[in-house]
Amino acid sequence: MTRIDVPLYRIAHARTGDKGNRINIALICREPRFYPTIAAQLTAERVRAHFAARRPTQVTRYELPRLFAFNFVLDDVLEGGVNASLGLDGHGKALSFHLLKATVSVDAGLLEQGSEFAAQRPREPTT
Amino acid sequence: MNEVVRIGCGAGFAGDRTDASVPIIAELAHHRGPRFLVFETLAERTLALCQLERRRDPARGFSAALERMLPPALGPCLANDIRIVGNFGGANPQAAGRRMAALAREAGFPDARIAVIEGDDLSEIFSAEELVAREVAGTVLSGGAPVVAANVYLGAGPIAQALDAGADVVVTGRVADPSLVLGPLAHAFGWDWSDWQRLAAGTLAGHLLECGAQVTGGYFADPGVKDVQDLAEVGYPIAEVTRDGAFVVTKPRGTGGMVDRRTVTEQILYEVHDPASYLTPDVTLDIGEVELADDGRDRIVVTGARGRPRPDTLKATVFVESGMLGEAEISYAGPNARARAQLAADIVTARMRRRAPELALRVDAIGLDSTFGALAGPLPNMVASPEVRLRIAAQSLHRGSVDLLLDEVEALYCAGPAGGAGVRRHLTPRLASASCLIERERVAPRVTFVAGAAGAAP
Numbered sequence: 001m002t003r004i005d006v007p008l009y010r011i012a013h014a015r016t017g018d019k020g021n022r023i024n025i026a027l028i029c030r031e032p033r034f035y036p037t038i039a040a041q042l043t044a045e046r047v048r049a050h051f052a053a054r055r056p057t058q059v060t061r062y063e064l065p066r067l068f069a070f071n072f073v074l075d076d077v078l079e080g081g082v083n084a085s086l087g088l089d090g091h092g093k094a095l096s097f098h099l100l101k102a103t104v105s106v107d108a109g110l111l112e113q114g115s116e117f118a119a120q121r122p123r124e125p126t127t
Numbered sequence: 128m129n130e131v132v133r134i135g136c137g138a139g140f141a142g143d144r145t146d147a148s149v150p151i152i153a154e155l156a157h158h159r160g161p162r163f164l165v166f167e168t169l170a171e172r173t174l175a176l177c178q179l180e181r182r183r184d185p186a187r188g189f190s191a192a193l194e195r196m197l198p199p200a201l202g203p204c205l206a207n208d209i210r211i212v213g214n215f216g217g218a219n220p221q222a223a224g225r226r227m228a229a230l231a232r233e234a235g236f237p238d239a240r241i242a243v244i245e246g247d248d249l250s251e252i253f254s255a256e257e258l259v260a261r262e263v264a265g266t267v268l269s270g271g272a273p274v275v276a277a278n279v280y281l282g283a284g285p286i287a288q289a290l291d292a293g294a295d296v297v298v299t300g301r302v303a304d305p306s307l308v309l310g311p312l313a314h315a316f317g318w319d320w321s322d323w324q325r326l327a328a329g330t331l332a333g334h335l336l337e338c339g340a341q342v343t344g345g346y347f348a349d350p351g352v353k354d355v356q357d358l359a360e361v362g363y364p365i366a367e368v369t370r371d372g373a374f375v376v377t378k379p380r381g382t383g384g385m386v387d388r389r390t391v392t393e394q395i396l397y398e399v400h401d402p403a404s405y406l407t408p409d410v411t412l413d414i415g416e417v418e419l420a421d422d423g424r425d426r427i428v429v430t431g432a433r434g435r436p437r438p439d440t441l442k443a444t445v446f447v448e449s450g451m452l453g454e455a456e457i458s459y460a461g462p463n464a465r466a467r468a469q470l471a472a473d474i475v476t477a478r479m480r481r482r483a484p485e486l487a488l489r490v491d492a493i494g495l496d497s498t499f500g501a502l503a504g505p506l507p508n509m510v511a512s513p514e515v516r517l518r519i520a521a522q523s524l525h526r527g528s529v530d531l532l533l534d535e536v537e538a539l540y541c542a543g544p545a546g547g548a549g550v551r552r553h554l555t556p557r558l559a560s561a562s563c564l565i566e567r568e569r570v571a572p573r574v575t576f577v578a579g580a581a582g583a584a585p
Contacts, residue, residue: 013353013389015346017398020562026396028389053501062402066418066431067392073400083172083560086452086489086520087500094498117388117421 002108007101010111012038014096021081022073023092025099029068031116034106038070039063041104047072050102051095072099132315133158134308134332135365135379137200138166138213139339141173141192147339147363148200154365154379156207163311164204166213167304167337168192174301175446175558177217178276189223190215197227202234205295212286212307216300218276220245224298224577231296242294244285246572247301249277249443249565258445258563267561272447275558279443279565282408283329284320285572286310292574301444303407305333308366316370326410327434328372331417334405335376335394335429339363342376342394343425344384357383377426386425404435406442411435440564449559452522453529455536455552456493459544460514467544468492468515474543475519475535482535483528491518516549522557529554 011034014027027042029035048059054077062071082090089095133155137148148164155162168190169177181188193215204211216223224243231239249258258277259268268274281299283306289297291314299307309329312318318325335342343364344355355361362382368374376386395414399405405412413433420428459467472490479488491497493516519536523529533552540547 009352013349013393015393015397017396019398019400020560022400024396024398024400026393026399028392028396051502053504060401064396064402064415066416067395069392069396071396071399071402081560083446083558084449084522086487086522087497088491088493088518089498095502098499098502 003105004108005103005105006111008038008042008104009100011104011106012100014100016091016093016096018078018082018091018093021078022075023077023095025072025074025096027070027072027099031113032068033110033113033116035065035068037104037106037110042070042102044072046102047074047099050099051077130160130369132161132163132312132368133365134163134165134311134336134368136165136167136308136336136339136363138168138192138196139337139341140170141168141190143168143192143339145195146199148196150379150382151363151365152200152203152207152209155209156203161311161315162207162209164200164209164211165307165311165336166192166196166211166215167307167339168196169214169217169301171444171560172446172558174217174278175276177219181218186222188219189217189226193223193226197230201227201230201296202236205231205234205236205239210290210294210311211296212299212311213297214299214302214307216243216298218248218300220298220300227296227298228577240293240295241577242289242292242297243575243577244281244289244297244299244302244572245575246285246570247278247281249279249445250274252569253277261443261563261565262445263562263564265561267447267559268445270447272449272559275446275448277443277445277563279441279570280408281570281572282306282437283310283313284409285574287314289574290314292576294576303409304337305330305407306409308333308336309409312368321436323410323434323436324432325372325434327412328374328432329368330405330407330410330412331395331414331429331432332366332368332374334412335391336364336366338394338397340384341397342390343378343386344390347390347393353389355383355385359383372432373428373430375422375426375428386427388419388421388427391419391427391429406438408437408441410437439567441567441570443563443565445561445563446558447561449557450522450524451526451529452520452555452557453533453553454518454520454555455533455550456516456518457536457539457543457547458514458516458549459546460548461546464515465492465495465512467546468517470544471517471539471547472519474539475532478535479532483531486521486523486528486532488532489520491520492516493518
């Protein structure tokens with residue numbers, strides 16, 4: 001089994017939300033088969049280190065296996081939040097793409113398979 | 128017995144597209160049964176700005192989005208028996224209701240029944256000291272800065288009550304965003320206010336709709352990776368909800384965008400912290416067991432929302448004045464652009480250190496590191512950039528020192544490095560926010576109907 005390092009961006013997508021000085025980043029597997037890889041490697045500690053320059057006071061990971069997703073909550077990373085930050089992205093909206101730059105080690109075979117969702121999708125109605 | 132209730136969302140924020148509701152209304156007009164159109168136009172800061180406007184003019188202070196979003200929607204909705212719920216009320220729901228009634232008259236519906244929901248404005252109920260005592264994990268309010276706005280999030284109850292009483296349009300002030308959708312569902316299905324499973328399902332539907340196109344392909348596209356067709360004409364969402372709380376997320380036929388597992392999943396978790404405890408005034412929603420299933424093109428079935436009793440307290444957001452934000456920008460392009468931008472930043476920093484030493488400056492190089500900030504990591508010295516837009520920002524209660532900063536950036540035109548171009552300067556009033564927890568028994572929502580309209584007060 002060959003493993004290769006890829007950016008998380010290759011196997012997941014993400015969206016940031018903010019509340020005050022806290023953000024959540026929803027990280028969603030592009031395919032269900034990537035869930036165990038991300039679950040094993042992208043721990044809360046790993047995410048905390050990835051965002052160390054923003055000095056998060058706490059990082060919590062929630063697992064949503066039925067949605068093939070994770071929710072990361074990062075405290076105190078917005079320089080006070082949208083009503084206080086002097087920065088351009090006071091909401092932290094772009095930070096999802098910073099998370100997607102993290103590197104994960106993936107079984108190369110998993111990258112080559114087709115979409116699991118496409119096979120499940122029913123035929124489109126003709127009306 | 129209503130089999131399916133259809134609810135569309137015509138706006139996810141005050142700055143949203145003003146024509147978004149048109150395809151939703153056309154789609155809803157094809158169907159029978161209870162149909163609703165909701166508008167979410169009242170971000171936290173928007174409401175505070177409404178309060179400031181009401182101080183200047185007691186007849187104003189409602190969401191400016193009303194004037195832009197309702198004219199294309201109101202007449203067609205009233206003509207097709209599609210009922211509207213929107214938080215256009217801002218700091219002055221009665222004024223918004225009167226304006227809505229006037230728009231209805233202009234559209235040819237002088238008998239439209241316009242309900243107004245009030246009771247969210249805590250400045251009517253609490254002193255500043257009482258608010259300080261209720262602030263959650265913060266020290267924003269204890270500084271004694273003047274309170275601009277204090278509004279508690281009301282729930283779906285008064286919305287359902289207004290619809291029960293026959294409202295064609297319900298205008299609210301601050302309510303929890305998902306409650307805009309749960310209210311119509313509880314009204315249409317007669318859900319009990321302790322039926323936590325159904326209230327949770329309706330809240331999840333509201334959560335998915337409340338940001339408009341963010342569930343139908345908006346805020347999702349990444350070319351070549353997550354492609355979305357015809358985002359220029361993206362369709363805003365419609366939920367088809369059944370009595371047991373299961374629902375389909377879809378969008379109007381003939382519109383752009385898309386609804387699939389990925390768009391729905393991104394929005395399910397949007398602004399969620401603990402997925403087992405999404406708190407609203409109506410219910411505690413647990414999305415941990417939620418499942419999605421494909422139901423044909425642009426149709427996703429959402430099931431599995433679970434509910435627990437609502438929180439004992441209500442959340443409120445309080446805004447206090449916090450001075451002015453000043454931002455000024457200037458561009459440097461071509462050979463050695465980055466070094467010239469750095470020199471400009473050094474000049475402004477040195478002069479401000481002498482002229483307003485108390486002012487903390489934020490310096491960004493747009494195009495290099497302005498979005499991720501420190502996360503971008505150190506940039507190699509020799510990284511060339513075809514252009515750099517230098518941005519310098521500061522905030523202060525003393526406007527004079529902020530003005531000084533903007534003047535210094537503008538002076539770079541003549542006294543700064545070579546080739547400085549395109550100065551822009553902005554001043555924005557700032558409001559600091561705090562969260563408070565409020566005892567339910569102190570809050571009493573009121574439902575009234577705009578006087579003079581048919582359908583007298585309930």
